[in-house]
Amino acid sequence: MTFVDFVAQVFGGEELGRVSTEDGLIGHGEIRVGDTVVPAFDRHADWPRMPSLLRVFVADPFGNIWWGVSYVEDVSEAEMWRRRRDPVYEAIRVVQETLDAELSGQAHGRSSAPVRAIS
Template identity: 45%
Template sequence: MATAARPWIVTPDTGQLLDFITAVFDGTELGRVPLEDGTIGHAEIRVGDTVLLAFDKRPDWPAMPSLLRVFVADADATIERAVAAGAHVLTRAATHAFGQRTGRVRDRFGNIWWISAVIEDVTPEVGMRRLTEPQYAEAMRDAQETYDRELRGRTGATTTCHRVSCILSGYILKTFRWSPGSSRLLCSDAPVLVRCPAASPPLSRPPRTH
């Protein structure tokens, strides 16, 4: 029976993608349609009760990574299989307020997979109350921050940054870290606060007084 929604996953190599899904999620390939140039024009693979659709992107198309969530019996074991298949861990598995143990991985094509296992039946009311408990609040904070860092491309940036000072409206804000080749200025691991042209020299002077 067809599911109401079927997501597309578009990558440079659908064959490798299908191999990844098979190895990690025990997917069952339903078929593929090769084109004359050797690329795959259409493919389908079943994961649990859902069919995922895929095809090869053309070389001049932009990358189109997908965001997918898959429910499994054992989140930790599935994440280990994903890493063995070439993915890297984006968010470590943790137990969340609503009774799900969830982690995230990013495959070699940039797709991000939420990998979740239901370990406890929790009502919405109980789940909402739990969000204020330290262990669940920390799990939520880590999930939000690791996702934000991954999409901003800031993972590990602090190890390759130079220290500079930037003046905005005549004031020294504080010491920022600047990554070579980037126009983004970072303050510790906080979100980007300001943008300055990469070619502009670092500036520093005493703050104005009133």
């Protein structure tokens, strides 16, 4: 059972989607619980265990990591993959690597490229 499955089951939520990564983890998932969409992703084994992770990315002077997300638009899966090739979305890789470096304590973080779902 993944974290996404757990949240959906325990809170009576509905999984809206997930993006698997090349290392087999969930790079991004969304669960609707009531009128709230909860984003989630798998932790890497070398990240510290935490009770939760709010997706806001800003490093503050207290050592906290914040990730901010907001809804922009719904897009089809085909459009998502088209945009993924656009260089402007390179920032996503940088965010993933920076978060991983902070949580793992490594000098350089990892990012995981998404893989298409097998139909």
